Amino acid sequence: MLHKCRSYLSTFLFLTLLLSVFSGNACAAEQQKVLVVDISDSITPVTDDVLADAIAFAENDNYEALVITLNTPGGNLDETLSIMEQIAATDVPVIGYVYPEGTKAWSAGTLILISTDIAAMAPYTIIGSAQPVTVTASGSEPVEEDKIINAIVKRTTENAKMHGRNETAAGKFITENLNLDAQTALEYGVIEYVASDIDDLMSQLDGVEVKDKVLDTNGADITYYEPSLRLAFMGIISNPIVSSMLLLLGVYAIILGISHPGFGAELFGVIAIALGLIGTGFDVDIGALFLVVAGVALLVLEFQAPGFGVFGIAGLVCIIAGSILLVPTDFPNNYTPAEFQRTLIISVATPTILIGLFFVFIIYKVFEVRRKKPLFGELIGDMALALEPIGNGQTGYVLHRGQHWKARSSDVIEKDDKVTILEKDGVVLVVEKLKDESESENQIGVGQD
Template sequence: MDNKCRSYLSTFLFFILLLSQFTGLACAAGEQKVLVLEISDSITPVTDDMVADAISFAENDDYEALVITLNTPGGNLDETIDIIEQIAATDVPVIGYVYPESTKAWSAGTLILISTDIAAMAPYTIIGSAQPVAVTSSGSEPIDDEKVVNALVKRATENAKQHNRNQTAAEEFITKNLNLDADTALEYGVVEYVSPSIADLLSQVDGDEVKDKVLDTEGATIVHYDASLKLAFLNIISDPIVSSLLLLLGVYAVILGISHPGFGAELFGVVAIALGLIGTGFDVNIGALFLIIVGVILLVLEFQAPGFGIFGIAGLVCVVAGSVLLAPTDFPQNYTPAEFQRTLILSVATPTIVLGMFLVFIIYKVFEVRRRKPLFGELIGDSGQALDPIGNGQEGYILHRGQHWKARSSEVIEKGDKVRILEKDGVVLVVEKMKDEPESEK
C-alpha cells in the first residue's frame, strides 16, 4: 500500500511539474515587448536611418509598440519628413513621447510628435516653434516663402487631422511659432497623454486601438534601442557642430599640408573632409569607398617608402573607417539582427586591425633602429681576440662580440692574443695588444 501511494504521489508531482513547465512557456511566449528609441539631439541625416532601423527591429521581432522619446531643438526638414513617412508606413504602433521632464521637442520634434499614432508629453515639457529657418553665414533666418510655409502647414494639419488632433494648433506651430506646455497641449487636444515615465505611459495606453491593433502594454518589457556601430559613428559625425568642425579643420589642414609638406597635415585634411561630407548627408557608400581607396594608397606608399609612419597611420584610419561605414547594415532593405551586424563589422575590421598592428610593429622597429646609438662609438676601448697575426704592416682579423673585424696595429700581435680597440679608421680597427695584469693585481 505504501509503495502504491508513493507511486501515485510521484506521478502526481510529475504532472504538476510538467504543467508548470508548460505554463511557464506560455507566459514566456505571451510576454509583450516595447522598443524605446531615444532622440536626444538635433534631427540629422542619420536620425531617419536610426528610426528606420528601430522600426525594422520592432517589425521583425514582433514588438507591441515603438516609443520614440523626443528631446530635441529641431533639425533638418528632409529627414523630418522622411521620419513622418516611415511612421505612417509601418504597421507597428508608434508612440511619440516628449521625455524626460523639463525638456523640449521644438520645431522638427513637434512635427514628428503630432505625426505619431499616440502623442504624449512628460510634465513640464514644451513643444512648438516649428517655423522653418534657413542657416546662413550670419546665423539662422526665418523662411517666409509662402510656397515652403504653406506646404509645411498642409503637411502638419493633415497629420493632425489623421490622428484627430488640433489642426489649428498644428498650423500655428508653424505660422506663429506657438509653444505649449504639457497640460495645455493635453487640454487643446494636441497630445493624448501626460505621463511622468515610460512605464506609466505604457500603463495608460494599454487597451488603446492603434492601426487595427489593441495595445497590450501593461507591464510590458521595455527594451532600449541600441544603434549599430555604423549608425552610432555616423550619429557622432553628423552632429552639425562636429561635421562643420571636420570640414573646417580639413580645409585648413590641406592648406597647411600643401604649404608645409612632410608633416602629414594634408592627409589628415583629406580624411576630415571626407568624414565631414558624410556627416552633412553625402552618400555614405561613396564616402566609404573613397576612404578605403585613399587608405590603401597610403598603406602602399608607407610600405614602399617607409618614413615616420604618417602615411601608414593615416591609411589605417581611412581603411578602418571606410570598412565600418561600408558594412551592409542598411534597413529595412538589408535587415539583419544587431548581433550579426556586430559580427559582420568585426569580420571586416579585424583583418584591417591585424594589418595595422603589423604596421605599427614595423614602424616601431624602424624608430628603434633610428634611435639606436651607432656601434662604432661603442667599439672604442672594448676588447677582442686576434684571429690572425697582426703587425709589421700586416692586417688581420679580430673577433669582437661574435663579429669579425679587419684590424691593424703598430705592434706585433700573435694569433689568440687579447687586443684593445683604440680607434676606427674606415672599416679597419686600430688595436693594441692587451698587457697581462701584474700578479699582485690579480
C-alpha cells in the same frame, strides 16, 4: 500494490512538472515588450537611419509598441518627412513622447510628435516654434514664401487630422510659431497623454486600441534601443557642428601638409574632409567648395613663390567665405530655429577667422623679412676664422662676427687659419686663405655685432 503506488506517484509528479513548464511558458509568452528609441539633439540623416533600424527591430521581435522619446531643437526637413512616412508605414504602434521633464521638441520635433500614433508629453515640456527661417548676414528672417509654408502646413494638418488632433493648433505651430506646454497641449487636443515617466505612460496606455491592436503595456518589459557602432559613429560626425569643423580642419591640414610635407598632415586633411562630407550627407554647396579649393591653391602659391601677400590675402578671403557657406543652414534642407543656426555659424566662422588672422600675421612677417636689408652687412672682403679643415672638395664652417657659416675654398685651409671672404653663393661662403695676417686680428671681428 506498493509498486503501483510508486508508479502513480511518478506519473503525478511528471504531469505536475509538465504543467508547471507549460504554465511558465504561457506566462512568459504573455509578458509584453516595449522598445524605446531616443531622438535627441539635431535631427540628421543618421536619425532617419536609426529610426528605420529601430522600427525593423520592433517588427522582427514582435514588440507591443515603439516609443520615440523626443528632446530636440529641430533638424533636417528631408529626414523629418522620411520619419513621418516610416511611422505611417509600420504596423507597430508608434508613441511620441517629449521626455524627460523640462525638455522640448521644437520645429521638426513637433512635426514628428504630431505624426505619431499616440502623442504624449512629460510635465514642464514644450513643443512648437516650427516656422522655418533663413539666416542672413543681418540676422534671421522667417520664410514666408507661400509655396513652402502651405506645403508644410498642409502636411502637418493632415497628420493631425489622421490622428484626430487639433488641426488649427498644428497649423499655428508653423504660421505663428505657437508654443505649448504639456497641460495646454493636452487641453487643446494636440496630444493625448501627460505622463511623468515611461512606466506611467505605459500604465495609461494599457487597453488603448491603436492600428487595430489593443495595447497590453501595463508592466511590459522596457527595452532601450542601442544603435550599432556604425550608426553611433555616424551620429557623432553627422552633428552639423562636428561635420563643419571636420571640413574646416581638413582644409587647413592640407594647407599645412603642402607647406610642410613629411608629417602626414595631408592624409589627415583628406580623411577629415571625407568624414565631414559623409556627416553632411554629401549635401554640400559646390560654390562653397570651389571657394575653399581656390583659397587653398592661392595660399599654397603664396607660400611657394615670392610675392607681396596678394595671393595669400585673396586665399584667406576665399577660405573664410567658403567655410561659412559650408555651414548647413539653408532652408528647407535644414529645419532649425534661427538661434541654433546662428550658433552653428559662429562655431565655424570664429576658428576660421582666428586661423585666417594667424596666416595674415605670417604673411606680414614674411613680407617684412623680404623687404628688410640683411643685418650682417657686406661680407665680401671680411675676415673669418676656420673652425675645421676646408679644401680639396671638402666644405667646413667658418666663424664671422659670432656667426657660423658653411664655406668652401680652392685653397687648403686648416683649422684656426684666417680666411678672406671672396663671395657668397646662396648660404655658402667662398673663401681663400689669408695672405697677410698682420691686421687679421682686428678684421675678423669674432664675437662682434
